[in-house]
Amino acid sequence: MLTEAGAKRRAALFVVQGSDGLAEHDRGGIDVLAASEVEFEAALRRENHTVKRALADPRLFSGIGNAYSDEILHRAGLSPFVQTQKMTAEQAGRLHAATQQVMAEWIERLREQAGDDFPREVTAFRPEMAVHGRFGKPCPVCGAPVQRIRYANNETNYCPGCQTGGQILADRSLSRLLKDDWPRHLEEL
Ligand SMILES: [Zn+2]
Structure with missing residues (x-):
């Protein structure tokens, strides 16, 4: 029996036959574990x-996806808001290495x-994660409280100390509410 515990009903399970059936679900993204630094950077x-x-x-x-991208950016020490075409070659190389490490x-x-069992209680929130789903908790690397940026359906978590x-970074809903009281820097928190 498969059940979805979340209220948003965004999970889906597909049964396909053969590699052609599977190919219908391929959105075109590269396999990051097989990608060279050059291939990774081109996609980025x-x-x-x-x-x-x-x-x-x-x-x-x-x-x-959402959870592992938070973990990868934390590992790479990069702000989630860096624009991809403005990243340096060094940053892109660091991101490639962090992506392969974290996914592996x-x-x-x-x-x-x-x-050997079917995976149970599949979730994107796991205690071994450094920042994802850990708002307010201490970063395992530097101890700073993990921050969040909320969107309509998702949230991004990051460490201000490491990233x-x-x-x-402004969380639109919260900074509107707090106006000038919104802390701009870790030291003001
Ligand atoms: Zn940190």
């Missing part, structure tokens, strides 16, 4: 978006936890 810069949006876009990168680590961890040089 194909359109100019924030790096957060580019990483989570299945048309550019296969299998990353999580594949191994999830396979270990599932064992934005201490800057608190």
Whole structure:
């Protein structure tokens, strides 16, 4: 029996036959574990978006999505708001390495936890994550409280200590409410 615990009903399960059936679900994103630095960088810069949006876009990168993009950006020490076409070659290289490390680590961890069984209680919120779903909790690297930026359907989590040089990025809904009381820097928190 499969049930979805979330209220948003965004999960889906498809049954397909053969590789042709599977290909119908291919959104075109590259396999990040197989991609060279050059291939990764080409996909990253194909359109100019924030790096957060580019990483989570299945048309550019296969299998990353919202939770792992937060974890990858934390590992790479990059702000989620950097524009992909303005990133330096060094930043893109760092992101490529962080993406491969984080995805390989999580594949191994999830396979270990599932064992030979069908995976149970599948969730994007896991205690081993550094920033995703950990708003207000201390970053495991620097101890700064993890921050969030909320959108209509999603949220991005990041560490101001590791990723934005201490800057608190505006969360539109909250900064409107707090106006001048909105902390701009980690030290004001
Ligand atoms: Zn940190």
